[in-house]
Amino acid sequence: MIEVRDLQKNFGAQRVLDGISFQIESGESVAIIGRSGCGKSVLIKHLIGLMKPDTGDVLIDGESIVPMDERQLLRVRQKFGMVFQGAALFDSMTVKENVAFALRRNSKMTEAEISKRVARALEVVDLPGTENKNPAELSGGMRKRVGLARAIVYEPQILLYDEPTTGLDPIVSDSIDQLIIHVRDELKVTSVVVTHDMRSARRVGNHVIMLHQGKIQANCSPEQLFNSTDPIVRQFVDGIADPKENLINQPDYPTAFFRHPKE
Amino acid sequence: MTLTAKQRFEDSLAGLGQLAFLARDTFASLFKLRIVWSDVLFQLYSIGVKSQAVVLITGAFTGMVLGAQTYFQFHKVHMDTATLAVVSDAMCDELGPVLTALMVAGRVGAAIAAEIGTMRVTEQIDALRTLATHPVDYLVVPRVAAGFFAMPILVMEAICVGIGACYFVNVNLLGIDPAYLYYNMLHFTHDVDLFMGLTKAFFYGGIITLISCYKGMNCGLGAQGVGRATTEAVVYSSITVLIVNFFLTLILGKIVGLL
Numbered sequence: 001m002i003e004v005r006d007l008q009k010n011f012g013a014q015r016v017l018d019g020i021s022f023q024i025e026s027g028e029s030v031a032i033i034g035r036s037g038c039g040k041s042v043l044i045k046h047l048i049g050l051m052k053p054d055t056g057d058v059l060i061d062g063e064s065i066v067p068m069d070e071r072q073l074l075r076v077r078q079k080f081g082m083v084f085q086g087a088a089l090f091d092s093m094t095v096k097e098n099v100a101f102a103l104r105r106n107s108k109m110t111e112a113e114i115s116k117r118v119a120r121a122l123e124v125v126d127l128p129g130t131e132n133k134n135p136a137e138l139s140g141g142m143r144k145r146v147g148l149a150r151a152i153v154y155e156p157q158i159l160l161y162d163e164p165t166t167g168l169d170p171i172v173s174d175s176i177d178q179l180i181i182h183v184r185d186e187l188k189v190t191s192v193v194v195t196h197d198m199r200s201a202r203r204v205g206n207h208v209i210m211l212h213q214g215k216i217q218a219n220c221s222p223e224q225l226f227n228s229t230d231p232i233v234r235q236f237v238d239g240i241a242d243p244k245e246n247l248i249n250q251p252d253y254p255t256a257f258f259r260h261p262k263e
Numbered sequence: 264m265t266l267t268a269k270q271r272f273e274d275s276l277a278g279l280g281q282l283a284f285l286a287r288d289t290f291a292s293l294f295k296l297r298i299v300w301s302d303v304l305f306q307l308y309s310i311g312v313k314s315q316a317v318v319l320i321t322g323a324f325t326g327m328v329l330g331a332q333t334y335f336q337f338h339k340v341h342m343d344t345a346t347l348a349v350v351s352d353a354m355c356d357e358l359g360p361v362l363t364a365l366m367v368a369g370r371v372g373a374a375i376a377a378e379i380g381t382m383r384v385t386e387q388i389d390a391l392r393t394l395a396t397h398p399v400d401y402l403v404v405p406r407v408a409a410g411f412f413a414m415p416i417l418v419m420e421a422i423c424v425g426i427g428a429c430y431f432v433n434v435n436l437l438g439i440d441p442a443y444l445y446y447n448m449l450h451f452t453h454d455v456d457l458f459m460g461l462t463k464a465f466f467y468g469g470i471i472t473l474i475s476c477y478k479g480m481n482c483g484l485g486a487q488g489v490g491r492a493t494t495e496a497v498v499y500s501s502i503t504v505l506i507v508n509f510f511l512t513l514i515l516g517k518i519v520g521l522l
Contacts, residue, residue: 070397073392077395078395082390084390102394
């Protein structure tokens, strides 16, 4: 179980997280949504101890990880797998070496067992036979799938996804969503998916947390979120730009720039 | 944004503190043998084997030019046969370790800072942490251990090649009697000179790799951040080597009884 208590995080004068509290039960699948720059990625990095909060607490299975140092956190992180926004594959290694990394360093498996586990993980993400490719030879979608294979190969209890579909075309995004659901159901893991893709959030989350200006704006089921009458939630769900933020409505917007000089 | 002198001073102190913490973590891992020897072997190849050309050329041409210059001066006072002894002593004590360290700082320091810096900006270091791997154990310890091992060997090569090149110039180009040249070299070069040079090399290996790893792990964002970290790694490693060289010369001189 993941429990977050009154989390606050500032970068200089900017408050990114402002008193965030929630619980995620074991086996639950939660989508964290919100506009770009609202602190979603910062929040997910606190869950695995990649960042330390200014105040507040994060508990993993009842154990506070905030006072832990980097070496103590290694034990807790064995429960986690994380898929990064840019995949974060080790570019000096092949796909197999990437996926086998944690097994080679943190387990006593034989090379034959490791090869078997890697092949199985690559099959799960629909990339069989890519073991000897380099990350540079892969497309964006393939890289994210290798990142997912690397995260699931040692069968963690909790999987964190940081914007897994950002920058991918709708068809690849759909396949990544299917994969997240498949992994969730097959491995029975707790999933936390950070996204600003509403379609993705609705499909992969059986619970949705919406962040707005560093606070939790909504913490409910996807259906409740989509039927919400809260204007901030509605604006995000419907994807409507704030008139104040619409550049073309700004009085000093240089419309003359687009006119032909001879007009 | 322009920093005030006070901010720059505070940043420098904070940087020194972070470097001290990195050194503490690195040596703790080294002493507790949290070392993957295959990683150290790979780094030995990267730091040692790949630096061969640079180090050999530096050693050879330093020995040759020093041999020629010393001869030009000594010839005036009819001390031609002492040329190789002077070069040998200088190569063992100072020039071998310092020039090799500066060349390695340029080649290896830049490579380490750029590689680790790129890993940082592409979240690969965060990925390491999520895979329950301590970045210091994986990135810093093998490089520092390889630096400690590789530098004395590189310096030894530079000294040998430098003396050999000087001998070649003195005998074949300047016509000095090889027997006296060789005899004087053996007479005036002692074990302690070699001990001093290799001890210095051991420290410089640790200094260069540790500073470069620190710069890479704490680099700024984007290509500019990596570029800056790379430059700073080379500059700070080189300056530190030059400063530490002075103090090591005094300390080792005291230890071996030269002072």
